[in-house]
Amino acid sequence: MIRYDLVCSCGHDFDSWFRDASAFDKAAAAKAVTCPVCGGGDIRKALMAPSLSTSRKREAAALKVAAPDPRQLAMREMLKQVREHVEANADYVGNRFAEEARKIHYEEVEPRGIYGEASPEDARALIDEGIEFHPLPALPEEGN
Numbered sequence: 001m002i003r004y005d006l007v008c009s010c011g012h013d014f015d016s017w018f019r020d021a022s023a024f025d026k027a028a029a030a031k032a033v034t035c036p037v038c039g040g041g042d043i044r045k046a047l048m049a050p051s052l053s054t055s056r057k058r059e060a061a062a063l064k065v066a067a068p069d070p071r072q073l074a075m076r077e078m079l080k081q082v083r084e085h086v087e088a089n090a091d092y093v094g095n096r097f098a099e100e101a102r103k104i105h106y107e108e109v110e111p112r113g114i115y116g117e118a119s120p121e122d123a124r125a126l127i128d129e130g131i132e133f134h135p136l137p138a139l140p141e142e143g144n
């Protein structure tokens with residue numbers, strides 16, 4: 001059996017199994033192979049390049065559902081360290097983040113590191129005012 005990547009005249013790609021190469025040629029010549037999307041009978045073998053990109057896409061999709069790999073664990077550890085550093089060196093100001101960030105920016109108070117929560121509206125307003133801040137990385141939920 002041979003699997004061919006096929007494409008119809010409208011560009012739908014699909015694959016199909018044939019007993020051998022000549023079985024495909026005969027079926028295609030007799031218009032016995034039809035596109036599962038549009039039912040068209042004008043079918044030819046797809047070029048190698050599109051079939052390669054299709055399999056790469058499948059690989060990428062498979063990677064997304066795979067278990068965490070060591071690189072993801074390392075990234076997670078790094079994010080955790082960033083968080084811990086911020087938490088150890090900055091004042092938690094809760095939902096007064098935007099207010100406190102403004103005070104620091106306009107030098108109404110001594111400059112200090114702060115962290116807390118800002119609504120998307122607050123964050124946008126801060127950006128508009130040219131106040132620099134960095135989103136704290138959110139950690140994915142712990143496993144247990």
Ligand SMILES: [Zn+2]
Pocket residue numbers: 008009010011012035036037038039040
């Ligand atoms: Zn088609």
